[in-house]
Amino acid sequence: MTATTPVFFLSYARTPGPHGADADQPVFSFYDDLRRQVARLTRVTAQDAGHVDAPDAPSDAWQSALAACRVFVPLYAPRYFTDPLCGRQWTAFRRRGGRHYGRAVVPVLWVPPTDGTTLPPAALEISTHLPRAGGAEERRAQDRYAESGLYRLMELEDDQRAYRQVLARLAERVARAAKDSPAPAGAEQVGDRHGLEDAFAPQRSKPTLRITVLAPTAGRLPPGREAATYGPDTESWRPYRTASGSLTQQAIALAGNLGFEPELVAFDKAYESIAHDGPGREPARPVAPWVLVVDAWALGDPRTSDMVRRIDRANRPWLAVMAVLAGDDPQTQRDRKRLTERLRDTLSWHRHLDDVRHTARGAAAQGIAQPDAFAWLFAELAKSCYLRYLDSIQDDSPRPSSGPARRHGERRTTSD
Template identity: 45%
Template sequence: MPLFFLSYARIPGSRRTGDDPDRLVFDFYEELAGLVAAHAGVERTAAGFVDRQGTRGEESVRALSGCRVFVPLYSKRYFTDPVCGRQWTAITRRALRTRAPRTVPVLWTPYPAASVPAAVQDVPEVPAEQEGPDDEEESYAAMGLHQLLDLEEGRARRITEWLALRIASAAATVPAGSAPGSLDRTALARLPDAFAAAPPRPPLRITVLAPYEDRLPIGREAARYGPGPLDWRPYGPVAGGPIAEQVTELARNLGFAPEVVEFDKVDLRGRDTPAAPWILVVDPWALGDPGTAARAKEFDDAHRPWTAVLTALADNDPQTKEHFDRLRGLVESVFPRSLREGRVGEQTAVRGLATADAFALWFGELAESANMRYLRYIQPQSSPRNTTAVKPPGVGVDEPGTDGGALEARP
């Protein structure tokens, strides 16, 4: 495996001998590879790799998967090249798993700061200025290595030597053969472009239906509640903060922009086009209040396809265990449509989830499912090609005997 992999954005143009627009890239690579080999004490052929015209794709992917140092040539073009973006994804994913390879970026041509994608954190360093008649270091910082190489042969020698030393030093910190990636050419082509502009995150509306300290059902202990409904902690302190904080984090991890509100503050009668998929998180203790139960049933009766209901029936709550049958009965009487029309997983979530892990799992599944239904609902009828959405894994799968952690019997 090579010590370093040189990543660059190809310039469109003729590839005839002597007319290669990327000639300076290869000239730089040849000199850099020789210097790295000398510093690292390896054969020149083992020092580095650069993808040239005619290079077999398998050879390039193998070098990318096994290199110890990744050397990108930064330029405005580089940050718009999808091949470079996929290479960046492959390298960063591998680095997350193995802490290798290291990255030594090169300032190839100047670029505006606004052109740098959010995925790019490494900034090209500039060597300290040396005494002497030349001002290579200052020129490198101002115009980039490409122009230095193009101005005069040998003008960028000191910068290249400095980069070679940094690459050799970085390579020495990575053990040989340290957990190379398992990419193949097809897998690389399927990787996302790390430089592509991320689409705006879709919103997700989350409503919490729960009592609070000043409005608890008679006899209900206050240990799992706070000053407001969003302070409710159905699974107790072992599960972390309030449920509102947990669902916010879960939604963000799924790529949504969550909006968490109290049940008493939502309009259940609105008939306008929905602005987002909607998740209702329910504490069955709140349904003992007739007014609250009536409003919750209104939510169920509205038949909004882009909604989902999750109920917390914690099995680590002694009071909930004691009143399990009554609480389950309240849920079934208030949400009959959701139970009747939902798939097995959705019915499980409505009837009650016993653990924080089960809640997190089904929250993710149903948030994705509600979003798919939302997207189908708002698609124009004139575009039938866009109305079929891909079902997320695990959503709507009818598996006999699976319950997702629901509390099925009184302990």
């Protein structure tokens, strides 16, 4: 190894302010102790054993050392997980190490988390435990380390022996990880620091997309309907025989790809939430954009047909109705005229289909014959329903990553 290929990279959160370098002096003392121990175990010079950024180091000086090191040693402390630079360093090492990068991470409990706080998800993947070796004295040292952190052991005179014992175990973990870790990556695999995400930044929650599928089951079929495309529950319905998986599975996957968190809602519950037409009841308040997928065969039941008609009459802007008339189902094709008339009668809001047949909503209400058309229309309607939902609540809600951008207060016309 050379001076540019350290065994380990020590990542720490700098103390802000003019006296930060003095406050961080214990970090550099620990670093010197650790690199001497690691040098002895790996048979390299102390200079080659480790790297730590000096207080006055340029903001991007760490990249070449991080790209070349074998082991990543983060100093866990409350400030560490709120420092964007530490989060980017973690991301850089994870990027160059691949999915098994955790094997080359040796965290140090510098200052343990305070009561009631937890480590961020990225850090929870990495074990902080040391090997339970040695006698009772060393086990007590490790217990004090887990409870109080290494900084306290290092600073208190009575705990110097415990500090040395924990330091030795940490050095052993670093040396073992260096031996087992892959060859160092090139600096280009670390990437530009400005393009690195903070691994500890809170993740924005995905917006919910409610999905309701209305279809018969194999045990409750409309009169004369064949059971080939149905299963024990609605989620098993597979109208397109050339498509893999059920239609519910396809809808969930499509919603996830669009950046939504899909939520399946049973039809009866959807009716209560959408139609909301009882006497003395206030108009329904939108809780999420919604897609209702309807099997035209299910509308042969008068009660079900009436419920769908009431949902359609409610004319919720954040709801899209998608009707399925599978083109590869022989029975559906034989009865296509009758099923199409049933759709036109039930979806009364779409009586003007001749005027809107070229829009996504019009095409979806007429009956979708092919699975690729279903996927395209689902994507278009999910995004437009989301925009209409945002207009309904007039709030800064999170947007799906692949959906159209929208600024607060800006209304966007849709052509669905």
